[in-house]
Amino acid sequence: MISYLKKDIRFSKIWLGIAVLYSLICGYIFIKDSGDSFFFVDFLLPLFVTYLPLSRLMNMEDSRDTRDFLRRMPQGRNGRVIARVIFIFSLLIFSFAVKIFYKYLLVKGYSLMSGMNLEAELAYFIAFFAFNLISLILFYRFSFHAAQNFTLASYAVVFALGLLNKHTDFTLSFPSVNVEVLAGCGLLLIAALIFAAIRMEKIS
Amino acid sequence: MIEVRNLNKSYKRFKLENASFVLRPGKVTGLIGANGAGKSTILRSLIGLVKKDSGEILVDGNKVNDLGEKLKVGYVCQDLKIYAGQKMSDVAGFVKDIYKDSWDNGLYEHYLKDVFGFDYDLKIKELSTGMRVKFFIALELAKKPECLLLDEVTSGLDPMVRDDVLDILLQITRDDNIPVFMSSHITEDLEKIADYIVYIDSGHILLEDTVENIRKNYYKIECEELLDLDEETRAAITGKGFKQHQYYVYNAGILDRQDKPGTAAMLSDVLRCLRKEK
Numbered sequence: 001m002i003s004y005l006k007k008d009i010r011f012s013k014i015w016l017g018i019a020v021l022y023s024l025i026c027g028y029i030f031i032k033d034s035g036d037s038f039f040f041v042d043f044l045l046p047l048f049v050t051y052l053p054l055s056r057l058m059n060m061e062d063s064r065d066t067r068d069f070l071r072r073m074p075q076g077r078n079g080r081v082i083a084r085v086i087f088i089f090s091l092l093i094f095s096f097a098v099k100i101f102y103k104y105l106l107v108k109g110y111s112l113m114s115g116m117n118l119e120a121e122l123a124y125f126i127a128f129f130a131f132n133l134i135s136l137i138l139f140y141r142f143s144f145h146a147a148q149n150f151t152l153a154s155y156a157v158v159f160a161l162g163l164l165n166k167h168t169d170f171t172l173s174f175p176s177v178n179v180e181v182l183a184g185c186g187l188l189l190i191a192a193l194i195f196a197a198i199r200m201e202k203i204s
Numbered sequence: 205m206i207e208v209r210n211l212n213k214s215y216k217r218f219k220l221e222n223a224s225f226v227l228r229p230g231k232v233t234g235l236i237g238a239n240g241a242g243k244s245t246i247l248r249s250l251i252g253l254v255k256k257d258s259g260e261i262l263v264d265g266n267k268v269n270d271l272g273e274k275l276k277v278g279y280v281c282q283d284l285k286i287y288a289g290q291k292m293s294d295v296a297g298f299v300k301d302i303y304k305d306s307w308d309n310g311l312y313e314h315y316l317k318d319v320f321g322f323d324y325d326l327k328i329k330e331l332s333t334g335m336r337v338k339f340f341i342a343l344e345l346a347k348k349p350e351c352l353l354l355d356e357v358t359s360g361l362d363p364m365v366r367d368d369v370l371d372i373l374l375q376i377t378r379d380d381n382i383p384v385f386m387s388s389h390i391t392e393d394l395e396k397i398a399d400y401i402v403y404i405d406s407g408h409i410l411l412e413d414t415v416e417n418i419r420k421n422y423y424k425i426e427c428e429e430l431l432d433l434d435e436e437t438r439a440a441i442t443g444k445g446f447k448q449h450q451y452y453v454y455n456a457g458i459l460d461r462q463d464k465p466g467t468a469a470m471l472s473d474v475l476r477c478l479r480k481e482k
Contacts, residue, residue, distance in 0.1 A: 003301040010294055011287065060287055068253050069286045072272065072279060073302050 004083035049095035062144035126186035211259035234394030237404035278349030312346030391472035425466030
Protein backbone atom coordinates (compact mmCIF):
# COMPACT_ATOMS: atom_id res chain seq x y z
CA MET A 1 0.00 0.00 0.00
CA ILE A 2 2.84 2.39 0.88
CA SER A 3 4.40 1.64 -2.52
CA TYR A 4 1.17 2.65 -4.29
CA LEU A 5 0.95 5.82 -2.21
CA LYS A 6 4.56 6.67 -3.04
CA LYS A 7 3.77 6.03 -6.70
CA ASP A 8 0.74 8.35 -6.61
CA ILE A 9 2.88 11.12 -5.09
CA ARG A 10 5.77 10.51 -7.47
CA PHE A 11 3.57 10.41 -10.60
CA SER A 12 1.56 13.52 -9.71
CA LYS A 13 4.36 15.63 -8.27
CA ILE A 14 3.99 18.40 -10.86
CA TRP A 15 0.26 18.67 -10.18
CA LEU A 16 0.83 18.58 -6.45
CA GLY A 17 3.22 21.50 -6.94
CA ILE A 18 0.59 23.38 -8.97
CA ALA A 19 -2.01 22.68 -6.26
CA VAL A 20 0.31 24.08 -3.56
CA LEU A 21 1.04 27.12 -5.74
CA TYR A 22 -2.67 27.63 -6.27
CA SER A 23 -3.31 27.48 -2.53
CA LEU A 24 -0.75 30.29 -2.04
CA ILE A 25 -2.26 32.43 -4.83
CA CYS A 26 -5.70 31.74 -3.44
CA GLY A 27 -4.58 33.01 -0.03
CA TYR A 28 -3.17 36.15 -1.62
CA ILE A 29 -6.46 36.86 -3.46
CA PHE A 30 -8.39 36.20 -0.30
CA ILE A 31 -6.34 38.64 1.75
CA LYS A 32 -6.46 41.27 -1.03
CA ASP A 33 -10.26 41.01 -1.09
CA SER A 34 -10.33 41.27 2.67
CA GLY A 35 -12.00 37.91 2.93
CA ASP A 36 -14.82 38.46 0.42
CA SER A 37 -13.70 35.79 -2.05
CA PHE A 38 -15.24 32.80 -0.32
CA PHE A 39 -15.67 31.10 -3.66
CA PHE A 40 -11.88 30.82 -3.91
CA VAL A 41 -11.31 29.30 -0.50
CA ASP A 42 -14.50 27.37 0.17
CA PHE A 43 -14.98 25.84 -3.25
CA LEU A 44 -12.00 26.20 -5.55
CA LEU A 45 -9.22 25.61 -3.02
CA PRO A 46 -10.26 22.08 -1.90
CA LEU A 47 -11.41 21.26 -5.44
CA PHE A 48 -8.12 22.23 -7.11
CA VAL A 49 -5.88 20.78 -4.43
CA THR A 50 -7.59 17.37 -4.49
CA TYR A 51 -9.16 16.90 -7.91
CA LEU A 52 -6.25 18.24 -9.97
CA PRO A 53 -3.71 15.56 -8.89
CA LEU A 54 -6.43 12.89 -8.66
CA SER A 55 -7.75 13.54 -12.17
CA ARG A 56 -4.19 13.51 -13.47
CA LEU A 57 -3.61 10.07 -11.93
CA MET A 58 -6.93 8.72 -13.24
CA ASN A 59 -6.15 10.02 -16.72
CA MET A 60 -2.72 8.37 -16.56
CA GLU A 61 -4.18 5.01 -15.58
CA ASP A 62 -7.11 5.10 -17.99
CA SER A 63 -5.83 2.47 -20.41
CA ARG A 64 -6.14 -1.29 -20.52
CA ASP A 65 -2.35 -1.66 -20.51
CA THR A 66 -1.93 0.33 -17.30
CA ARG A 67 -4.88 -1.30 -15.55
CA ASP A 68 -3.54 -4.75 -16.46
CA PHE A 69 -0.07 -3.72 -15.33
CA LEU A 70 -1.45 -2.76 -11.92
CA ARG A 71 -3.62 -5.86 -11.63
CA ARG A 72 -0.61 -8.09 -12.12
CA MET A 73 1.11 -6.53 -9.14
CA PRO A 74 1.47 -8.97 -6.24
CA GLN A 75 -0.06 -6.60 -3.68
CA GLY A 76 -3.86 -6.77 -3.62
CA ARG A 77 -6.41 -4.47 -5.15
CA ASN A 78 -7.66 -3.41 -1.72
CA GLY A 79 -4.26 -1.90 -0.96
CA ARG A 80 -4.32 -0.01 -4.23
CA VAL A 81 -7.73 1.54 -3.55
CA ILE A 82 -6.94 2.30 0.10
CA ALA A 83 -3.70 4.02 -0.96
CA ARG A 84 -5.69 6.20 -3.36
CA VAL A 85 -8.21 7.03 -0.60
CA ILE A 86 -5.36 8.01 1.75
CA PHE A 87 -3.94 10.17 -1.04
CA ILE A 88 -7.28 12.00 -1.43
CA PHE A 89 -7.72 12.28 2.34
CA SER A 90 -4.23 13.76 2.80
CA LEU A 91 -4.84 16.35 0.08
CA LEU A 92 -8.20 17.25 1.62
CA ILE A 93 -6.60 17.67 5.04
CA PHE A 94 -3.95 19.92 3.49
CA SER A 95 -6.49 22.01 1.58
CA PHE A 96 -8.72 22.39 4.64
CA ALA A 97 -5.75 23.29 6.84
CA VAL A 98 -4.79 26.03 4.36
CA LYS A 99 -8.40 27.13 4.03
CA ILE A 100 -8.94 27.34 7.81
CA PHE A 101 -5.67 29.19 8.16
CA TYR A 102 -6.74 31.81 5.61
CA LYS A 103 -10.38 32.03 6.53
CA TYR A 104 -10.26 31.96 10.28
CA LEU A 105 -6.77 32.88 11.38
CA LEU A 106 -5.38 35.25 8.77
CA VAL A 107 -8.56 37.16 8.06
CA LYS A 108 -9.71 37.10 11.65
CA GLY A 109 -7.40 40.05 12.18
CA TYR A 110 -9.63 42.02 9.79
CA SER A 111 -12.56 41.19 12.07
CA LEU A 112 -14.52 39.40 9.34
CA MET A 113 -15.04 36.14 11.17
CA SER A 114 -14.97 35.21 14.73
CA GLY A 115 -14.93 31.61 15.79
CA MET A 116 -15.01 28.63 13.46
CA ASN A 117 -18.22 27.19 12.02
CA LEU A 118 -17.30 23.56 12.66
CA GLU A 119 -20.56 22.08 11.31
CA ALA A 120 -20.21 23.90 7.99
CA GLU A 121 -16.54 23.00 7.60
CA LEU A 122 -17.23 19.35 8.43
CA ALA A 123 -20.09 19.27 5.93
CA TYR A 124 -17.80 20.77 3.28
CA PHE A 125 -15.11 18.22 4.09
CA ILE A 126 -17.53 15.29 3.81
CA ALA A 127 -18.99 16.67 0.58
CA PHE A 128 -15.55 17.05 -1.06
CA PHE A 129 -14.41 13.64 0.16
CA ALA A 130 -17.60 12.04 -1.19
CA PHE A 131 -17.24 13.91 -4.50
CA ASN A 132 -13.69 12.61 -5.01
CA LEU A 133 -14.65 9.07 -3.99
CA ILE A 134 -17.59 9.02 -6.41
CA SER A 135 -15.21 10.16 -9.17
CA LEU A 136 -12.90 7.30 -8.18
CA ILE A 137 -15.74 4.76 -8.22
CA LEU A 138 -16.81 5.90 -11.70
CA PHE A 139 -13.22 5.69 -12.88
CA TYR A 140 -12.77 2.15 -11.56
CA ARG A 141 -16.11 0.92 -12.88
CA PHE A 142 -16.17 2.74 -16.21
CA SER A 143 -13.42 5.15 -17.23
CA PHE A 144 -11.86 8.51 -16.58
CA HIS A 145 -14.37 9.91 -19.08
CA ALA A 146 -17.26 8.90 -16.78
CA ALA A 147 -15.51 10.53 -13.81
CA GLN A 148 -15.02 13.69 -15.85
CA ASN A 149 -18.69 13.76 -16.84
CA PHE A 150 -19.66 13.46 -13.19
CA THR A 151 -17.33 16.37 -12.35
CA LEU A 152 -18.88 18.53 -15.07
CA ALA A 153 -22.38 17.67 -13.87
CA SER A 154 -21.37 18.57 -10.31
CA TYR A 155 -19.96 21.93 -11.49
CA ALA A 156 -23.22 22.61 -13.33
CA VAL A 157 -25.27 21.89 -10.20
CA VAL A 158 -23.05 24.12 -8.02
CA PHE A 159 -23.14 26.89 -10.64
CA ALA A 160 -26.94 26.67 -10.98
CA LEU A 161 -27.40 26.80 -7.21
CA GLY A 162 -25.07 29.81 -7.05
CA LEU A 163 -27.06 31.63 -9.74
CA LEU A 164 -30.35 30.83 -8.05
CA ASN A 165 -28.99 32.04 -4.78
CA LYS A 166 -27.76 35.31 -6.27
CA HIS A 167 -30.63 36.25 -8.56
CA THR A 168 -33.72 34.82 -6.85
CA ASP A 169 -35.12 34.46 -3.38
CA PHE A 170 -34.09 30.83 -3.40
CA THR A 171 -31.79 29.89 -0.54
CA LEU A 172 -30.43 26.53 0.39
CA SER A 173 -31.24 25.67 3.95
CA PHE A 174 -30.12 22.59 5.78
CA PRO A 175 -31.53 21.28 9.02
CA SER A 176 -29.17 22.14 11.82
CA VAL A 177 -27.46 19.06 13.18
CA ASN A 178 -24.83 18.74 15.81
CA VAL A 179 -21.26 17.89 14.94
CA GLU A 180 -21.43 14.35 16.31
CA VAL A 181 -24.41 13.38 14.14
CA LEU A 182 -22.82 15.01 11.09
CA ALA A 183 -19.50 13.27 11.72
CA GLY A 184 -21.27 9.91 12.26
CA CYS A 185 -23.31 10.19 9.07
CA GLY A 186 -20.27 11.42 7.16
CA LEU A 187 -18.19 8.50 8.39
CA LEU A 188 -20.85 6.02 7.28
CA LEU A 189 -21.14 7.65 3.86
CA ILE A 190 -17.38 7.70 3.35
CA ALA A 191 -17.03 4.07 4.51
CA ALA A 192 -19.78 3.00 2.08
CA LEU A 193 -18.10 4.86 -0.78
CA ILE A 194 -14.69 3.33 0.00
CA PHE A 195 -16.28 -0.12 0.05
CA ALA A 196 -17.98 0.63 -3.29
CA ALA A 197 -14.66 1.80 -4.76
CA ILE A 198 -12.98 -1.48 -3.73
CA ARG A 199 -15.87 -3.50 -5.20
CA MET A 200 -15.83 -1.55 -8.45
CA GLU A 201 -12.08 -1.98 -8.84
CA LYS A 202 -12.54 -5.73 -8.41
CA ILE A 203 -15.36 -6.23 -10.88
CA SER A 204 -14.22 -3.79 -13.56
CA MET B 205 6.42 -27.52 -15.42
CA ILE B 206 3.18 -25.76 -16.25
CA GLU B 207 0.26 -27.76 -17.55
CA VAL B 208 -2.94 -26.27 -18.93
CA ARG B 209 -5.92 -28.59 -19.31
CA ASN B 210 -9.19 -27.92 -21.15
CA LEU B 211 -9.13 -24.16 -20.77
CA ASN B 212 -12.45 -22.63 -21.87
CA LYS B 213 -13.50 -19.04 -22.24
CA SER B 214 -16.51 -17.67 -24.09
CA TYR B 215 -17.13 -14.20 -25.39
CA LYS B 216 -20.04 -13.03 -27.52
CA ARG B 217 -18.29 -13.67 -30.80
CA PHE B 218 -15.43 -15.91 -29.77
CA LYS B 219 -14.99 -19.17 -27.95
CA LEU B 220 -11.77 -20.68 -26.68
CA GLU B 221 -12.43 -24.42 -26.44
CA ASN B 222 -10.55 -27.04 -24.46
CA ALA B 223 -7.12 -25.51 -24.86
CA SER B 224 -4.53 -27.90 -23.44
CA PHE B 225 -0.75 -27.64 -23.60
CA VAL B 226 2.42 -27.86 -21.51
CA LEU B 227 5.15 -25.28 -20.82
CA ARG B 228 8.53 -26.77 -19.97
CA PRO B 229 11.39 -25.18 -18.01
CA GLY B 230 14.28 -24.02 -20.17
CA LYS B 231 12.18 -24.27 -23.32
CA VAL B 232 10.48 -21.67 -25.48
CA THR B 233 6.93 -22.57 -26.46
CA GLY B 234 5.55 -20.57 -29.34
CA LEU B 235 1.83 -19.85 -29.48
CA ILE B 236 0.96 -19.17 -33.03
CA GLY B 237 -2.25 -18.24 -34.78
CA ALA B 238 -3.92 -15.56 -36.84
CA ASN B 239 -5.24 -12.32 -35.35
CA GLY B 240 -8.26 -13.08 -33.18
CA ALA B 241 -7.43 -16.81 -32.93
CA GLY B 242 -7.34 -16.67 -29.11
CA LYS B 243 -3.65 -16.19 -28.32
CA SER B 244 -4.10 -13.20 -26.02
CA THR B 245 -7.09 -14.84 -24.32
CA ILE B 246 -4.90 -17.81 -23.40
CA LEU B 247 -2.04 -15.64 -22.13
CA ARG B 248 -4.35 -13.32 -20.20
CA SER B 249 -6.15 -16.33 -18.65
CA LEU B 250 -2.83 -17.73 -17.44
CA ILE B 251 -2.06 -14.58 -15.47
CA GLY B 252 -5.61 -13.99 -14.25
CA LEU B 253 -6.37 -10.93 -16.35
CA VAL B 254 -9.18 -12.90 -17.97
CA LYS B 255 -11.36 -15.10 -15.80
CA LYS B 256 -11.52 -18.54 -17.36
CA ASP B 257 -14.92 -20.27 -17.61
CA SER B 258 -13.45 -23.68 -16.87
CA GLY B 259 -10.24 -25.65 -17.13
CA GLU B 260 -7.20 -26.32 -15.01
CA ILE B 261 -3.82 -24.70 -14.66
CA LEU B 262 -1.22 -26.80 -12.87
CA VAL B 263 2.19 -25.67 -11.67
CA ASP B 264 4.38 -28.68 -10.87
CA GLY B 265 1.20 -30.69 -10.40
CA ASN B 266 -0.49 -28.17 -8.09
CA LYS B 267 -3.76 -26.65 -9.24
CA VAL B 268 -3.81 -22.83 -9.34
CA ASN B 269 -6.26 -20.18 -10.51
CA ASP B 270 -3.51 -18.26 -12.25
CA LEU B 271 0.25 -18.63 -12.53
CA GLY B 272 0.87 -15.68 -10.22
CA GLU B 273 -0.29 -17.80 -7.27
CA LYS B 274 2.78 -20.04 -7.47
CA LEU B 275 5.26 -18.29 -9.71
CA LYS B 276 6.77 -14.89 -10.29
CA VAL B 277 5.49 -14.21 -13.78
CA GLY B 278 7.00 -11.77 -16.24
CA TYR B 279 4.53 -10.56 -18.86
CA VAL B 280 5.13 -8.22 -21.76
CA CYS B 281 2.64 -7.45 -24.50
CA GLN B 282 2.93 -5.48 -27.71
CA ASP B 283 2.91 -1.71 -27.90
CA LEU B 284 2.66 -1.12 -24.17
CA LYS B 285 1.49 2.33 -23.20
CA ILE B 286 1.86 2.10 -19.45
CA TYR B 287 2.16 5.44 -17.66
CA ALA B 288 3.03 7.02 -20.98
CA GLY B 289 3.67 10.46 -19.49
CA GLN B 290 6.11 9.21 -16.87
CA LYS B 291 9.85 8.83 -17.14
CA MET B 292 11.43 5.39 -17.38
CA SER B 293 13.18 5.89 -14.03
CA ASP B 294 9.88 6.74 -12.30
CA VAL B 295 8.12 3.64 -13.65
CA ALA B 296 11.14 1.50 -12.77
CA GLY B 297 11.20 3.06 -9.28
CA PHE B 298 7.58 2.07 -8.75
CA VAL B 299 8.12 -1.52 -9.93
CA LYS B 300 11.25 -1.75 -7.79
CA ASP B 301 9.23 -0.62 -4.77
CA ILE B 302 6.52 -3.21 -5.37
CA TYR B 303 8.88 -6.12 -6.07
CA LYS B 304 11.53 -5.14 -3.55
CA ASP B 305 12.09 -8.77 -2.45
CA SER B 306 12.92 -10.08 -5.88
CA TRP B 307 14.03 -6.92 -7.72
CA ASP B 308 17.63 -6.99 -8.93
CA ASN B 309 18.71 -3.46 -9.70
CA GLY B 310 22.05 -4.61 -11.08
CA LEU B 311 20.24 -6.86 -13.54
CA TYR B 312 17.89 -4.04 -14.55
CA GLU B 313 20.82 -1.68 -15.18
CA HIS B 314 22.63 -4.44 -17.06
CA TYR B 315 19.75 -5.15 -19.43
CA LEU B 316 18.87 -1.51 -19.86
CA LYS B 317 22.35 -0.12 -20.44
CA ASP B 318 24.65 -2.96 -21.49
CA VAL B 319 22.22 -5.14 -23.42
CA PHE B 320 19.66 -2.69 -24.81
CA GLY B 321 21.93 0.35 -24.96
CA PHE B 322 19.76 2.86 -23.10
CA ASP B 323 21.84 5.71 -21.75
CA TYR B 324 19.00 8.18 -21.28
CA ASP B 325 15.91 8.61 -19.17
CA LEU B 326 12.97 9.46 -21.44
CA LYS B 327 9.23 9.48 -20.92
CA ILE B 328 7.57 6.21 -21.96
CA LYS B 329 5.65 8.00 -24.75
CA GLU B 330 8.91 9.34 -26.17
CA LEU B 331 10.25 5.82 -26.73
CA SER B 332 9.79 4.07 -30.06
CA THR B 333 7.80 0.82 -30.12
CA GLY B 334 11.01 -1.23 -30.10
CA MET B 335 12.51 0.79 -27.27
CA ARG B 336 9.32 0.39 -25.24
CA VAL B 337 9.37 -3.37 -25.67
CA LYS B 338 13.02 -3.47 -24.62
CA PHE B 339 12.39 -1.28 -21.59
CA PHE B 340 9.48 -3.42 -20.37
CA ILE B 341 11.41 -6.62 -21.01
CA ALA B 342 14.26 -5.22 -18.87
CA LEU B 343 11.71 -4.28 -16.22
CA GLU B 344 10.17 -7.78 -16.20
CA LEU B 345 13.53 -9.55 -16.21
CA ALA B 346 14.78 -7.49 -13.26
CA LYS B 347 11.96 -9.08 -11.22
CA LYS B 348 13.75 -12.40 -11.83
CA PRO B 349 10.65 -14.14 -13.20
CA GLU B 350 10.14 -17.88 -12.88
CA CYS B 351 8.06 -17.87 -16.04
CA LEU B 352 7.96 -15.41 -18.93
CA LEU B 353 4.87 -14.75 -21.05
CA LEU B 354 5.21 -12.60 -24.14
CA ASP B 355 2.24 -11.47 -26.18
CA GLU B 356 3.19 -10.43 -29.70
CA VAL B 357 6.22 -8.51 -28.47
CA THR B 358 8.05 -8.76 -31.76
CA SER B 359 5.18 -7.40 -33.87
CA GLY B 360 5.98 -3.89 -34.97
CA LEU B 361 9.72 -4.25 -34.39
CA ASP B 362 12.16 -3.87 -37.24
CA PRO B 363 14.02 -7.11 -38.18
CA MET B 364 17.30 -6.07 -36.51
CA VAL B 365 15.68 -5.24 -33.19
CA ARG B 366 13.53 -8.37 -33.46
CA ASP B 367 16.60 -10.57 -33.77
CA ASP B 368 18.24 -8.83 -30.80
CA VAL B 369 15.16 -9.38 -28.64
CA LEU B 370 14.85 -13.02 -29.73
CA ASP B 371 18.52 -13.70 -28.94
CA ILE B 372 18.12 -12.25 -25.45
CA LEU B 373 14.96 -14.26 -24.80
CA LEU B 374 16.60 -17.46 -25.92
CA GLN B 375 19.62 -16.82 -23.71
CA ILE B 376 17.45 -16.12 -20.66
CA THR B 377 15.37 -19.25 -21.26
CA ARG B 378 18.47 -21.44 -21.34
CA ASP B 379 20.51 -19.68 -18.63
CA ASP B 380 17.73 -19.29 -16.06
CA ASN B 381 15.96 -22.53 -17.01
CA ILE B 382 12.54 -20.85 -17.06
CA PRO B 383 9.58 -21.64 -19.30
CA VAL B 384 8.93 -18.97 -21.92
CA PHE B 385 5.57 -18.81 -23.66
CA MET B 386 5.58 -16.47 -26.60
CA SER B 387 2.65 -15.68 -28.84
CA SER B 388 3.22 -14.39 -32.33
CA HIS B 389 1.79 -14.47 -35.79
CA ILE B 390 5.28 -14.16 -37.24
CA THR B 391 6.27 -17.78 -37.84
CA GLU B 392 9.87 -16.84 -38.70
CA ASP B 393 10.41 -15.56 -35.15
CA LEU B 394 9.17 -18.76 -33.59
CA GLU B 395 11.10 -20.88 -36.02
CA LYS B 396 14.25 -19.13 -34.75
CA ILE B 397 13.78 -19.68 -31.03
CA ALA B 398 10.85 -21.99 -30.22
CA ASP B 399 11.35 -25.57 -29.06
CA TYR B 400 7.63 -26.33 -29.02
CA ILE B 401 4.76 -24.93 -31.02
CA VAL B 402 1.13 -24.59 -30.01
CA TYR B 403 -0.97 -23.70 -33.03
CA ILE B 404 -4.37 -22.17 -32.43
CA ASP B 405 -7.07 -21.41 -34.95
CA SER B 406 -10.46 -19.86 -34.13
CA GLY B 407 -10.22 -20.83 -30.47
CA HIS B 408 -9.15 -24.44 -31.12
CA ILE B 409 -5.67 -25.81 -30.62
CA LEU B 410 -4.86 -27.73 -33.77
CA LEU B 411 -1.34 -28.78 -32.92
CA GLU B 412 1.12 -29.06 -30.06
CA ASP B 413 4.50 -30.55 -30.85
CA THR B 414 8.20 -29.85 -31.10
CA VAL B 415 9.31 -27.72 -34.02
CA GLU B 416 11.52 -30.62 -35.09
CA ASN B 417 8.63 -33.09 -35.21
CA ILE B 418 6.36 -30.68 -36.99
CA ARG B 419 8.90 -30.04 -39.68
CA LYS B 420 9.81 -33.74 -39.91
CA ASN B 421 6.23 -34.64 -40.76
CA TYR B 422 5.79 -32.15 -43.58
CA TYR B 423 7.68 -31.81 -46.79
CA LYS B 424 7.74 -29.29 -49.57
CA ILE B 425 8.47 -30.01 -53.19
CA GLU B 426 8.84 -27.61 -56.10
CA CYS B 427 6.29 -28.03 -58.92
CA GLU B 428 9.13 -28.66 -61.39
CA GLU B 429 10.49 -31.52 -59.28
CA LEU B 430 7.11 -33.26 -59.38
CA LEU B 431 7.70 -34.06 -63.05
CA ASP B 432 10.59 -36.34 -62.04
CA LEU B 433 8.40 -38.46 -59.76
CA ASP B 434 6.42 -41.55 -60.66
CA GLU B 435 2.75 -41.16 -61.53
CA GLU B 436 1.42 -42.60 -58.23
CA THR B 437 3.56 -40.36 -55.95
CA ARG B 438 2.81 -37.28 -58.04
CA ALA B 439 -0.93 -38.00 -57.86
CA ALA B 440 -0.76 -38.45 -54.07
CA ILE B 441 1.10 -35.16 -53.53
CA THR B 442 -1.02 -33.06 -55.88
CA GLY B 443 -4.20 -34.74 -54.63
CA LYS B 444 -3.64 -34.63 -50.86
CA GLY B 445 -0.94 -31.98 -50.55
CA PHE B 446 -1.43 -28.21 -50.70
CA LYS B 447 -0.13 -25.89 -53.33
CA GLN B 448 1.73 -22.88 -52.04
CA HIS B 449 2.94 -20.52 -54.75
CA GLN B 450 5.46 -22.57 -56.81
CA TYR B 451 5.58 -25.63 -54.59
CA TYR B 452 3.47 -28.26 -52.84
CA VAL B 453 3.46 -28.99 -49.10
CA TYR B 454 2.39 -32.44 -48.03
CA ASN B 455 2.08 -34.59 -44.92
CA ALA B 456 4.67 -37.37 -44.98
CA GLY B 457 1.94 -39.84 -44.00
CA ILE B 458 0.30 -39.70 -47.41
CA LEU B 459 3.23 -41.55 -48.99
CA ASP B 460 4.05 -45.16 -48.24
CA ARG B 461 7.63 -44.93 -49.47
CA GLN B 462 10.54 -44.46 -47.03
CA ASP B 463 12.37 -41.69 -48.88
CA LYS B 464 10.10 -38.68 -49.09
CA PRO B 465 10.71 -36.44 -52.08
CA GLY B 466 11.44 -32.75 -51.45
CA THR B 467 12.81 -30.98 -48.37
CA ALA B 468 11.51 -30.32 -44.83
CA ALA B 469 8.76 -27.73 -44.97
CA MET B 470 8.96 -24.33 -43.31
CA LEU B 471 6.84 -23.83 -40.20
CA SER B 472 4.71 -21.22 -41.95
CA ASP B 473 3.92 -23.71 -44.74
CA VAL B 474 3.02 -26.43 -42.24
CA LEU B 475 0.67 -24.14 -40.39
CA ARG B 476 -1.04 -23.03 -43.59
CA CYS B 477 -1.34 -26.69 -44.49
CA LEU B 478 -2.88 -27.53 -41.12
CA ARG B 479 -5.37 -24.71 -41.48
CA LYS B 480 -6.44 -25.99 -44.88
CA GLU B 481 -6.63 -29.57 -43.58
CA LYS B 482 -9.01 -28.35 -40.90
